[in-house]
Amino acid sequence: MWAKSTNAEGDWLPLWRHMDDATDVAGRLFDHWLASSVVRLLAAEFGGDAAAARCAVMFLAGAHDVGKATPAFAVQDTGLAQRMRELGLYMPTTKRDLPDRQLAHHTVTGHHLLIGWLVGKGWRKSSARAWGIVLGSHHGVPLDADSENTPANFPGLYGTGAWSEVQRELLERVAVRSGAAERLDQWRELKLSAAFQVLTTALVIVSDWIASNEDLLPFLSGELPEVSEDAERIERALGELRLPEPWRPSGGADSVAELFRTRFQLPDDAQPRPVQHAACELARSVSEPGLIIVEAPMGEGKTELAFGVSEIVAARWGLGGVLVALPTQATSDAMFDRVVDWLDAMGAEDQQVGGAVTLSHGKARFNRLFQGLVRQGRRPSQVGCDEERHRTSHAVVAHSWLSGRKKSQLANFMVATIDQLLFAGLKSRHLMLRHLGLAGKVVVLDEVHAYDVYMNSYLTKVLTWLGAYRVPVVALSATLPAERRHALLEAYQQGREYGPGGAGGQEPAAFPDEVDGDPGYPLLSWSDGNRVGTKVVEPSGRRTEVSLHALGGSVDDDLDELTSLLRDSLSEGGCAVVVRNTVRRVLETARRLEREFPGEVTVAHSRFVTADRMRKDSELLDEFGAPDRAVRRPDRRVVVASQVIEQSLDVDFDLLVTDLAPVDLVLQRMGRLHRHQRGAEQSDRPAKLRSAHAYLAGVDLTQGPPVLEEAAARHIYGTYWLLRSAAVLRPHLGGGIVLPEDIATLVQRAYGHDQVEPEDWQEAVSEAWKKWREYSDERESKAREFQIAAPTKAGKAIIGWISANAGETDDGSQGQGQVRDGAPSLEVMLLQHDAAGNWFTPDWLPRGTGKLPVPREETPADDLAQVMASCSLRLPLAFSNAEAEKELWQATPEAWEQSPLIYQLPVLLVDQHGWGRITDRQVRYTPETGLEVYDNAD
Incomplete structure (x- = not known):
């Protein structure tokens, strides 16, 4: 059986080796990479037995590609398929001879093979489906429905006889190596929650990606490599990858005053403001993670409050990082500096901060501090190294592997626009990775009042899932209507009922009248287990x-x-x-x-x-x-x-x-x-x-x-x-x-x-x-079209969880348009031309980047394309139409489509005085006033 086909050197990867690798990677990730809060969440499914949860995760990771042990998959490589025929595994000689092969993608076949294997061991099919769906989802999308593409209906695609024996042997091998074989009888009646299925699928995806990296885990040579154990193979691979371990804060100083003094460089005699002190004491006293809503005046230090609370709750419950979500790119950039300063202050006390930090929005690559951390993260000797001689100038780096659209949310610390959080409620590919990234973090929502009906619909849905994952959430606002306060708390509490260990379907806790009224200001509101509370805090005296x-x-x-x-x-x-x-x-x-x-x-x-x-x-x-x-x-x-x-x-x-x-x-x-x-x-x-x-x-x-x-x-x-x-x-x-x-x-x-x-x-x-x-009802209905369902009672497989999904999400305007109200406005790249027709970057840009010649017959070099991309501009909605977009793209050189930095940006050309035209309207751009649009009459 082959998992990865022959490379240029003739080496290949047997399926048993790939399944072993994935099993072992999952075990190491469980032991060293997962935050202890996530371990505890997964263990809750097994009565708190972390060892059982580890076995289950390893078993499912190892079994993930058993669907490749089928004629539908194996026939794709002519040479390797012929070797298999010679060993008694019959299949047609060409893919054309299996016309229904598209019905048997290896995620589908794996899903059904595991269900059949478990049913053969006495499991009910309904219980087995909640395990099989993890295999069916490991390419980022669960099956849309309870597929009829089963071995019984398509024996030619799944294989019979020797094929069935091999499939069974592979699953038995994974069960033994992972330790699951001894526990299968105990698990027969388990009802896996949706939260467990989602997070375990994400772990399987990460394990598969690492196990599929030929640079880390080389292919094997020879026609039939001997089956053997190689304990050092995974150690070498993960040692080279150097994934950051979870953040392990100490919980701060004994007093809130000392915590704030050391973290925020305050004078020795400075005292936290009353709302800061009260929130931190609340974080130390609640019985379990929950939602804390802070309503306090502008300039009262809510950001520092959130950092203090985050450090306390992360230490108490083993969270491995923090996500700070903000309304705009500008506010995210400003917050990124503050987060890095906070982490540096923690690192100065020799706490284990370490790990990866990321800035996540469409223009993050232009943030100088973040790019400096990215460069540091590319130096292998510095990633995760605690030796003094390898210390960088900051306590964290931007890990090169934990970058890109699908993996950046797995970094320990993340500063992002709110879109990145709202994407966790959007039906989209690889959604499970976003949920895994959130499950091990403290989530801070800044300016939580700043979102419209459409975005609030997504926010409440995401809060429901955060409640299911027992994620501590700190929501900050200067001005929050009581109705919105209630909705946020209610959403979190609803999810809490359906997470691992939740009662599911119980009547929600009664809300005190203060939640729905005007109890006073500043105000703390919070959930603690099945209770909701409020507290009016003494004002700071600022007036x-x-x-x-x-x-x-x-x-x-x-x-x-x-x-x-x-x-x-x-x-x-x-x-x-x-x-x-x-x-x-x-x-x-x-x-x-x-x-x-x-x-x-x-x-x-x-x-x-x-x-x-x-x-x-x-x-x-x-x-x-x-x-x-x-x-x-x-x-x-x-x-x-x-x-x-x-x-x-x-x-x-x-x-x-x-x-x-x-x-x-x-x-x-x-x-x-x-x-x-x-x-x-x-x-x-x-x-x-x-x-x-x-x-x-x-x-x-x-x-x-x-x-x-x-x-x-x-x-x-x-x-x-x-x-x-x-x-x-x-x-x-x-x-x-x-x-x-x-x-x-x-x-x-x-x-x-x-x-x-x-x-x-x-x-x-x-x-x-x-x-x-009428408008509000229409927008809420529209928002639900691509929104995932809330968690449901345990035992139901997440089949169809993201059916009719929105595809991939991204940081650009199109991605934002999926979770923000209204059509995204068109984004262009502004360049200048002179009287002779030469194109160049705007002449007012900083020295070394302004007035650079821009080629039109070839793809710009990456360093030039980076400067060109920094000239991106969001047009007014008046130009979000097919006529304007067509005109702008027609003016854009085709050769630029090959640049990964600018291929999505049509060009807006202006002269040396900033004048240009879009359709029939004149525009002007200056660095002092930005883009101005003139009516024809002007």
Whole structure:
């Protein structure tokens, strides 16, 4: 029997050898690579017996390719098939003589062969199917249905006589070598949970990939290599691969204060804020892993809180890593630096941090810190080496094998956009690997309020599976509606019932009234076993009084009023931020303000090429960030930004003007106002700006109901939520809002069910609610089309788990479009041309990357293609149509399709002044303002 056909040297891999290799790799992974929390989860299936779980995993890994012991598979290699015929294993001489061969892929035949073998040992078929499906799923997709392609129906494909004997001998050999043979009778009545089937399938996939790597496990020579044991074969292979071991934190210092001081470089006399202290103490006191929701003000240190909680719960329950999921690429990049700093601080205390870290989003390859860790990870002597002479500059590296779309989630530490977490709820190939990657980590969800109906549908589904896996989850938000708080806790608790050891089908625990109300702020909510609790935490004492005003002017034209306000307010200097809801309004505002404040206006929105966007994010933090970073804060500056500035960027402004948005987002924007203490009693701020002022724009509140900015109401937030926001903010106009005291009350009123609007708004609000409800139901229904089912009762095989799947997922716009609402916008690569028709990279890029000649008749070299890829740009949705895409691709050289870095990017060509055209519309790009689109009339 052959598993891998003849290579160039004539060597090949017998099936017995490959099955032995996979068995032994699985055993080593179980012993040294799996987090102890995952081991415990798998052992729960066997009454807590880890040795039994290890035997089961090894047995299934070893048996995974038994389906290759069939004529349907073996006939593919002419030479090896002939040797088998000579030894009595009959099969036709060509594949054409087995016309139904596509019905008997070796995953299908393996599935049925194992079921038949177990039934032959007295097992019920229903029990055997939950084991057989692991073999049927090891190429990343479980069987869609209980296949009728059985040995009885297709004997010519499976083989009879000697074939049946060989299949039986192979399974018996694996059972003996793995230790399963002695336990099969005990397992006969076991009902395997869906969680066990999914995670074990993922382990089998990883074991198979390693066992199939010819560089690690060489093929054998000779016509019929002797069957033998080679104990050192796997040791050599895994020694060369150097997979990182799980993170094993100590649990931190005895006191929360000492933990924070050592991890975050705080002064000796610094004390954690009350919510940080309370969350860490909660993590030390709960009886089992669960979901902790933290609602606390902006700037309160929720990120450090999450790291502290993660370290505590990982030490208590043996989690092997952390995943931090954030809304955007920009926030993920900023968080990646903080995660590496945290791990370095832990490593400085000689804790076993080690292991692999990854940044996972479509532009991760342009993050300089991550790429530096990737280069370190390519040096074999440094991967997993603890000797002082091999220490790198950071406590972790990016492991080269744990990279790419399918394996990156298996790294110990992962910072990612939320898409990477939501993909765990999407029917897609190799989904089991995503679940295995999550099962051994603490999951941190930052800005958990930031997701729409569509994404929340996926998030609650993923939380259900995390509950089944007993994964600790820390969800962070400054402003979370009570209804959403309840939904997150309910989803996690539902999954917990169906994980290994769960009761399954019991009535869910009662939720205390506080979960559904406004108990106070800051607030901790959590699950602990079958209980749910809440606790209001003492405020830290940080307090900002924000005077709230209406800007004035009409909804679509307030630039005169804005200019006048800023002219007066910034007359003595200061830094203001103007937040607009659309890029069009950002650019219109910036053009007008540039005339009033030449050279003092900065623009931030989503329509910059990657290189410029990353530069601008860094500049925002350098100029407006925390005092220890913003050492060159401008004397006077106006930042005009879209929503990119409202989440996870630690920036601080003296004055805020914001378009009306849902109230939680308005409060987020206010959180960028007087965020950091600058000198005694704000003495570092100009005299006119030492008290905080915010101005509402994009709404006319003099009318009832108010007039709303049309694009925000129709296409972004919805009329209903803007009217609710206006209703709760309106009483504060001319007065103020106190942060954080007023946050919870404003959010719960806006998102609650009580009437908050005046009577003369009622008709408009009711109509808006009806439209919102219809839209919401439609989006939730749409989201479920490609969504996996929740875990079900134990004993049911995961057959059909991802039937009608979405294929492979990726980090690009197409992948994001699978879990984000709406069609993904078209992504292009922006290049320049001169009068002579030569193409080159944009001339404003940093030295060494700008104005590089770009060939059109050949594939660009990788280093040039990398620069070209850094010029990727997401177009407005107006260009997400077949006409625009066709035109852009027609302008793209065919030779570029051979480059793995740019083959997905059509070219957008602009001249030396940034002017270009898409279909019948003129566009212009500059590094200062990004992409502008002009109507024909312009």
